[in-house]
Amino acid sequence: MHEFNEPLITAWQLVAGADARLAGIVLLSLRVSLAATLIACVIGMPIGALLAVGRFPGRRTLIVLFNGLMGLPPVVVGLLVYLLLSRAGPLGQFGLLFSPEAMIIAQAILVTPIVAALTRQVVADSWSEYREQLRSLGASRGRAAATLLWDGRFSLSTAALAGFGRAIAEVGAVMIVGGNIDGVTRVMTTTIALETSKGDLPLALALGFILITVVLAINAVAYALRGWAERHWG
């Protein structure tokens, strides 16, 4: 019992004392995953909307593809981005490997299909409701896609938060392209993995607490936002 309690107490002291090392890791995690989610939204939401309202050859194939890519294994994304960014790779000249930027790229690739697929679902639902009215008013398909993205902004924030939840919790991609360098590319998940394997449980546990709290908070925010939007805009 003593064996189990002691790391817990130390972990709590780390969190409560706002330990500088801990804070650095948490902030880097948030920065990387927020940036990745932002990029994924900028790319994934228009793709999702066009998949929902567009009419072009290969649309169905793309829908199946994006739905499938939602389950992309992070380590495979990490490996691909590693190959792209490594010195001999096509983007090697930029020297991004083992930097936070590399981690942002990897997580953005991981999250974009999630955002695109969830966006497509939301937009497709309202497209079936709005289609005739928008066409009657003379909206082109592109304009309709933009309108539906705006109209679905609250539901879509849930898609963004789902993407962020996936990014902040994944370990495989950032481990490979970030290299888990102390003070540079060490984020919550990679630190947990490393410290646990070294037997340093307090730091791992403290980060585990924070990670779970962040994920729960994201869901609470998503839930509250939807409820507010439903009451406020119908």
Added chain:
Amino acid sequence: MNTWLSIDGLSLTEGGTRIIADVSLTLGAQRTVVLGPNGAGKSTLLRLIHDLLHPSTGVLYWPRPLSQAMVFQRPVMLRTTALTNVIYGLKLKGFKTGEARRRAQESLARVGLEHLALRPARLLSGGEQQRVALARAWALEPELLILDEPTASLDPASSREVERIIGDIAASGARILMTTHNLGQARRIAEDIVFIDRGRIVEQTPVAQFFKLPQTPAAQSFLQEEMP
């Protein structure tokens, strides 16, 4: 009577069934109401005329192309204010922001909703939403307004208000082409009745004559069932 639309041999086949079957029709009255039993093809005919559906065969001949707007049975409101919903239609037609806003406000005032202009449109009552839809259509100053059972899901008071607005829109010069389940409403609004059944035009008759003495047995039995 100035013909504004001639329809010749119009058919629509969907999955093997003919929803509209060889319809030929000349529309010239300012206010025409399409009547017919459920599933007769009224909504489909209006959608073909509004170019939301493409006919399998046949042609629509417009002596002069008319600007159109359509109001649907269930109003479709964007998640924004009533005013912005009206502005949205005007912007799609190319109006600049200031002018669009001015016209939208005027249009909402004409349907008696200026006091609700800044309310979220989707939280308005069904009748109020339908009036926003009418304002959105009217703001475009269409030469032809098409309405598909605009009062079907409304309470009697809201229905009367919507009917009053349709009358005002007609008085402002727009042609009206609509369907309704409410025969009293058809009688009050229409000059001409087009009666359709199973995708075919059964008769086209001036309104007074239609309600006094329909030309066909199908229309006679329809009136008997609807007005016992």
